[in-house]
């Protein structure tokens with residue numbers, strides 16, 4: 001399938017001389033949810049801003065649905081909805097007027113029925129006549145989402161959409177993201193809540209100091225880079241590992257109550273062999289559970305390594 | 308052409324004017340009326356005619372020009388300054404609208420407001436001063452041309468300004484004094500040399516003189532020159548705006 005967004009050799013050096021992006025190459029598939037992760041100042045917002053036309057690239061090329069973002073900016077931008085990281089909203093406009101404005105700005109004919117549906121979906125319909133300055137922070141965030149969706153974009157950028165949003169609302173938001181995806185909308189999001197990326201994304205991109213250090217299917221990523229652990233709770237605590245058990249990846253917890261077996265998910269697990277040897281050594285266990293490392297742990301390792 | 312986009316910007320700006328009716332319409336109409344009362348009705352009777360025109364009527368084109376210039380500039384500059392200041396400009400920058408369409412929306416709205424204001428001032432002036440217009444077409448043409456040109460100029464100032472103070476500085480420190488000294492209250496022929504020649508370096512002289520010609524058929528400088536000067540300034544502003552969008556000056560990092 002042809003990528004919906006292609007980024008080739010993209011560099012950005014701000015006027016201050018700060019190099020925010022270095023040679024970014026990225027192809028985003030239509031209909032996927034891509035999560036961009038990276039520490040503060042990594043360049044996530046810069047990347048999004050360039051694709052959306054808010055920041056000029058220093059060099060490189062970006063195409064959106066086959067349209068060059070500079071030469072053919074109209075066609076490129078018409079497909080994109082952006083929810084910015086900063087809560088920048090007007091103050092005196094009403095909610096409904098703001099959403100109408102966005103729809104018109106993106107060249108769409110007025111459609112009151114659609115906007116009503118959208119505002120209802122985001123629980124903003126009751127507030128449609130309120131001035132924006134009278135909304136709470138979470139409501140403003142939802143208004144920004146409504147503005148981004150008001151022109152029915154095929155690509156949605158969500159730059160930290162859940163910052164400062166309460167738990168219930170966050171779940172609603174992810175519910176909506178899933179619905180949008182089912183309608184075929186491509187979604188690119190950034191977040192510092194990595195469990196969210198883990199729960200939502202199809203693919204994960206990690207940016208660190210302006211470099212895209214990895215883009216990978218989430219499941220493949222967790223499989224390749226994640227390690228797994230098998231923890232066995234013993235019937236009788238052990239003083240030390242029995243000699244025939246000492247070997248790769250096996251350790252005894254401090255209190256001697258647990259055997260911990262760490263293995264690389266990619267390779268032969270060796271669990272069957274381990275259990276056989278335990279039996280031979282006469283070690284009984286009453287319980288076992290396995291644990292996979294979380295995306296968060298993988299992410300922290302990756303960023304540390306790159307440092 | 309993204310007409311929905313242009314109209315969205317235009318209507319947004321017009322809605323802003325409706326919310327600030329007192330500031331954007333009532334106060335300039337009131338302050339100009341004060342001049343008409345003081346100079347037209349009260350003192351005007353004691354002043355001699357200039358170029359055969361009663362003093363109260365004589366000052367109308369200049370005062371109208373003053374309001375037109377300062378309102379065009381402050382309206383248009385605020386319209387584009389504020390979204391940059393508050394960050395909401397991101398939406399316009401990310402939208403499928405061309406620079407021309409953005410300018411059309413913002414400057415079109417600012418110029419519309421100025422023209423409405425100009426017409427209101429003309430109507431209120433009639434309450435205090437008796438006057439009639441010799442060239443109605445040219446009056447309207449100068450009104451439109453000035454409103455568009457100086458709204459465009461204001462747009463540029465709005466992009467250039469770093470803070471609210473810089474936004475005010477050009478209308479207050481440059482436009483107002485130049486208008487006062489540009490023959491709003493007198494014919495420049497009344498000035499002694501060298502002031503009379505020096506005054507010709509003041510661009511406001513040409514605007515006011517052209518406008519007065521359209522009103523009463525008398526002018527300090529040839530009306531053709533007035534027209535050319537105004538058009539020249541319009542072209543200068545257009546060139547500056549084109550450059551701004553081409554380089555992304557201040558709008559994009």
Ligand SMILES: Nc1ncnc2c1ncn2[C@@H]1O[C@H](COP(=O)(O)OP(=O)(O)OP(=O)(O)O)[C@@H](O)[C@H]1O
Pocket residue numbers: 014015016018019020038039040041042043044045046047085560
């Ligand atoms: N307009 C600007 N001028 C100069 N430098 C900038 C500008 N905008 C961003 N930067 C710098 O570029 C780098 C990347 O910033 P960016 O906002 O893209 O990071 P981010 O990954 O979105 O971070 P965060 O997670 O904090 O949102 C930072 O070092 C930042 O200081």
Ligand SMILES: [Mg+2]
Pocket residue numbers: 044045046085159
């Ligand atoms: Mg950011």
